Amino acid sequence: MKAIWALAAKDLRLLLRDRADLFWILGFPIVMALFFGSISGGGGPRAALPIAVVDQDASPMTQSIVDRLRSSEGLKVREAPLDSARNLVRRGDLVAYVLFPAGTGASFGFGGDSTQSVEIGVDPRRSAEREYLRGFVTAALFQSIQGSFGASGGGRDQVRASLDQLRENPDIAPEARERQGTMLRALESFMVALDSTRTDTATGGTDGEAAGPNIRVVEVTEDDSGPRSAYEVTFPSSIAWALIGVCMSFAVSLVQERMTGTFLRLRLAPIGRATILAGKGLACALAAAVAVTIVLCLGVFVFGVRISNPPLLAAAIGASAFCFTGVMMVVSVLGKTPPSVAGAGWGIMLLLSMTGGGMIPLVAMPAWMQAVSNYSLVRHAIVAVEGAVWRGFGWGEALPPLGILIGAGILGMAVGSRLLRTDRA
Amino acid sequence: MSLLRVRDLRKTFGDRVAVDGVSFQVARGESFGLLGPNGAGKTTTIGMIVGALRPDAGTVTVDGEDDPTRPSLRLRIGVAPQALALYQDLTAEENLAFFGSLYGLSGATLQERVRWALAFAGLEERRRDLARTFSGGMQRRLNLVCGLLHDPPLILLDEPTVGVDPQSRNAIFESIEALKRDGRTIVYTTHYMEEAERLCDRVAIMDHGRILALDTVAGLVRDHGGKPRVVIEFPERPATLAKAGGTWEDGQWRVETDRPEEVLLQAVNAGQPLRHVAIDRANLEAVFLHLTGRSLRD
Ligand SMILES: Nc1ncnc2c1ncn2[C@@H]1O[C@H](COP(=O)(O)OP(=O)(O)OP(=O)(O)O)[C@@H](O)[C@H]1O
Ligand SMILES: [Mg+2]
Numbered sequence: 001m002k003a004i005w006a007l008a009a010k011d012l013r014l015l016l017r018d019r020a021d022l023f024w025i026l027g028f029p030i031v032m033a034l035f036f037g038s039i040s041g042g043g044g045p046r047a048a049l050p051i052a053v054v055d056q057d058a059s060p061m062t063q064s065i066v067d068r069l070r071s072s073e074g075l076k077v078r079e080a081p082l083d084s085a086r087n088l089v090r091r092g093d094l095v096a097y098v099l100f101p102a103g104t105g106a107s108f109g110f111g112g113d114s115t116q117s118v119e120i121g122v123d124p125r126r127s128a129e130r131e132y133l134r135g136f137v138t139a140a141l142f143q144s145i146q147g148s149f150g151a152s153g154g155g156r157d158q159v160r161a162s163l164d165q166l167r168e169n170p171d172i173a174p175e176a177r178e179r180q181g182t183m184l185r186a187l188e189s190f191m192v193a194l195d196s197t198r199t200d201t202a203t204g205g206t207d208g209e210a211a212g213p214n215i216r217v218v219e220v221t222e223d224d225s226g227p228r229s230a231y232e233v234t235f236p237s238s239i240a241w242a243l244i245g246v247c248m249s250f251a252v253s254l255v256q257e258r259m260t261g262t263f264l265r266l267r268l269a270p271i272g273r274a275t276i277l278a279g280k281g282l283a284c285a286l287a288a289a290v291a292v293t294i295v296l297c298l299g300v301f302v303f304g305v306r307i308s309n310p311p312l313l314a315a316a317i318g319a320s321a322f323c324f325t326g327v328m329m330v331v332s333v334l335g336k337t338p339p340s341v342a343g344a345g346w347g348i349m350l351l352l353s354m355t356g357g358g359m360i361p362l363v364a365m366p367a368w369m370q371a372v373s374n375y376s377l378v379r380h381a382i383v384a385v386e387g388a389v390w391r392g393f394g395w396g397e398a399l400p401p402l403g404i405l406i407g408a409g410i411l412g413m414a415v416g417s418r419l420l421r422t423d424r425a
Numbered sequence: 426m427s428l429l430r431v432r433d434l435r436k437t438f439g440d441r442v443a444v445d446g447v448s449f450q451v452a453r454g455e456s457f458g459l460l461g462p463n464g465a466g467k468t469t470t471i472g473m474i475v476g477a478l479r480p481d482a483g484t485v486t487v488d489g490e491d492d493p494t495r496p497s498l499r500l501r502i503g504v505a506p507q508a509l510a511l512y513q514d515l516t517a518e519e520n521l522a523f524f525g526s527l528y529g530l531s532g533a534t535l536q537e538r539v540r541w542a543l544a545f546a547g548l549e550e551r552r553r554d555l556a557r558t559f560s561g562g563m564q565r566r567l568n569l570v571c572g573l574l575h576d577p578p579l580i581l582l583d584e585p586t587v588g589v590d591p592q593s594r595n596a597i598f599e600s601i602e603a604l605k606r607d608g609r610t611i612v613y614t615t616h617y618m619e620e621a622e623r624l625c626d627r628v629a630i631m632d633h634g635r636i637l638a639l640d641t642v643a644g645l646v647r648d649h650g651g652k653p654r655v656v657i658e659f660p661e662r663p664a665t666l667a668k669a670g671g672t673w674e675d676g677q678w679r680v681e682t683d684r685p686e687e688v689l690l691q692a693v694n695a696g697q698p699l700r701h702v703a704i705d706r707a708n709l710e711a712v713f714l715h716l717t718g719r720s721l722r723d
Contacts, residue, residue: 002531003526003529010519010523014514014515262512265524265571268476268477268504269528270496270500270529272496
């Protein structure tokens with residue numbers, strides 16, 4: 001155990017003396033956090049947004065809205081109960097959910113409850129997608145109302161029936177009869193007009209949003225407030241860079257040792273191969289944890305990032321550090337010289353980061369890349385840290401990313417230490 | 426009883442035979458030299474002795490135990506690898522303290538050993554400097570003491586003076602002689618025959634992975650070095666020596682003989698002034714030349 005500490009302390013001391021390594025571990029992630037934090041909000045070409053619809057009304061009207069949402073190419077729709085839809089959004093698996101509360105369909109009729117509103121719950125990270133999504137839902141609502149009140153729908157009959165009823169009902173005061181009659185007639189002519197201007201806008205634009213039915217957009221986080229600033233999003237993302245920097249620095253140091261002969265001395269010392277690897281791993285994990293902590297501290301103390309669940313954050317940092325230590329061990333055996341390891345390593349790391357949301361926000365990715373991102377350890381590290389920072393994860397929700405990180409870490413260490421030749425050639 | 430016993434070691438890399446059946450024993454307190462040109466298989470032999478390389482065949486026994494990878498045995502072996510094995514971004518002191526701690530040293534003992542090592546290597550004044558700022562000779566000296574912190578009874582030094590200026594070389598050499606005086610058992614590889622002659626009680630001459638001869642320096646010279654050679658230069662070739670044997674080259678008379686004094690006497694009696702007189706005693710260089718037909722530095 002003493003030897004493990006000695007090995008780790010040596011590596012950490014060497015790391016502190018390497019300015020280039022320090023830059024990749026600390027400087028670069030911070031630069032990325034600040035850069036993306038300051039420019040965030042930009043859009044880009046989009047893939048179909050994964051959303052859930054929660055149809056608590058289950059009326060023909062809401063059913064037709066859901067069908068329209070389903071048929072639009074810009075969305076990937078699934079139905080889910082409210083609880084699970086909220087969780088999926090909070091976990092980052094979906095961009096948003098659209099809730100049609102009971103009574104929504106009726107509220108589009110006459111004398112309906114106008115305070116009843118469609119709720120869109122969005123992932124605050126996808127704020128860029130919010131208006132885009134609102135546009136889709138608005139368009140679907142309009143088209144459904146139109147379909148219902150148009151020539152083919154039952155709406156006009158309903159209006160006519162209402163007018164007849166109005167005329168024949170003796171209990172209605174003359175002023176009220178006059179007022180409602182005017183309104184219904186106006187409505188009737190409006191529907192005729194609608195019919196004639198009917199166009200196919202099924203794939204939606206964002207027009208007409210201002211005149212839309214009551215749509216309420218809420219952000220889905222524990223306290224429903226979401227990240228206060230873009231920095232709450234970009235600082236957790238930039239930990240990916242810190243992890244990658246540490247991982248690469250140690251992978252390269254391991255080959256460097258093998259090349260320069262210091263590794264030979266380690267092997268000739270009266271310590272086992274497990275001890276040598278444990279020392280390297282401990283140093284790597286400590287450096288990763290410290291680097292991530294420093295990056296997040298800067299976020300907390302200078303850029304106002306809030307941490308909602310400190311113990312979970314500690315677990316997320318620990319699991320991420322552990323995971324990337326395993327990745328480091330695998331990367332370190334990808335080549336025989338520092339340049340070949342660095343080359344292969346950075347390739348893999350950039351891929352992990354790119355697909356994991358370290359570079360391009362997940363929402364801006366093409367669909368295939370979003371699918372790939374589930375395999376990116378960077379994504380799980382970011383989700384775990386975000387869960388503790390502002391997504392308001394409980395332990396149950398944090399378990400899958402934490403589990404994946406730890407599992408991958410164990411796998412990486414097993415594979416890496418098997419391939420790393422510490423025994424006699 | 427021998428501290429180190431090597432029996433029929435063999436090692437190939439691909440189809441290149443690096444070590445081809447090497448056997449020898451080194452007694453406790455003895456200094457043993459492996460002398461051979463580049464590629465002779467010295468480093469490979471050392472690698473197998475210390476357990477860094479797995480022999481294809483043969484055995485290594487140290488202190489009666491035959492698995493040099495066992496930690497208990499590693500504590501008794503000290504190595505100075507041929508390739509510098511130092512952390513360039515650690516100071517001399519930090520390098521030493523780190524390697525010492527791998528051998529279980531700590532606290533005051535470690536500090537004391539580090540101080541000893543710095544003094545031994547003559548690096549006290551530079552102890553706080555990074556290894557990368559050291560000259561080649563200083564790095565060699567540090568490389569040497571990094572393997573000695575745990576005070577091992579068996580020390581293997583793989584060309585510890587290679588690429589070092591004469592002054593540094595002498596400093597390193599005196600350190601090693603001090604180790605020898607302290608009773609350490611030393612295995613020393615080199616391709617400098619003067620070093621082997623000066624330090625080693627016995628020397629194995631290696632070439633192409635084999636030991637060609639193994640004996641004390643005197644024994645090797647006696648058996649393989651040929652006779653001493655007398656070289657005398659006269660202004661003119663004396664007639665009295667016409668039938669005396671030897672060869673004539675550039676006005677020099679060269680005679681190989683077991684009795685150089687008699688040859689000198691003949692020369693003096695030739696009645697001519699002697700311009701140049703030399704008796705070349707055979708050395709390891711001559712031994713190597715005799716055994717392989719090549720010079721050591723080829
Ligand atoms: N790891 C290796 N892979 C392939 N060949 C090797 C390896 N190590 C040594 N050899 C070969 O084995 C032979 C012996 O090499 P070795 O290093 O033991 O020689 P040496 O006597 O130490 O030479 P030098 O005086 O140059 O250090 C050489 O032909 C060398 O090319
Ligand atoms: Mg060698």
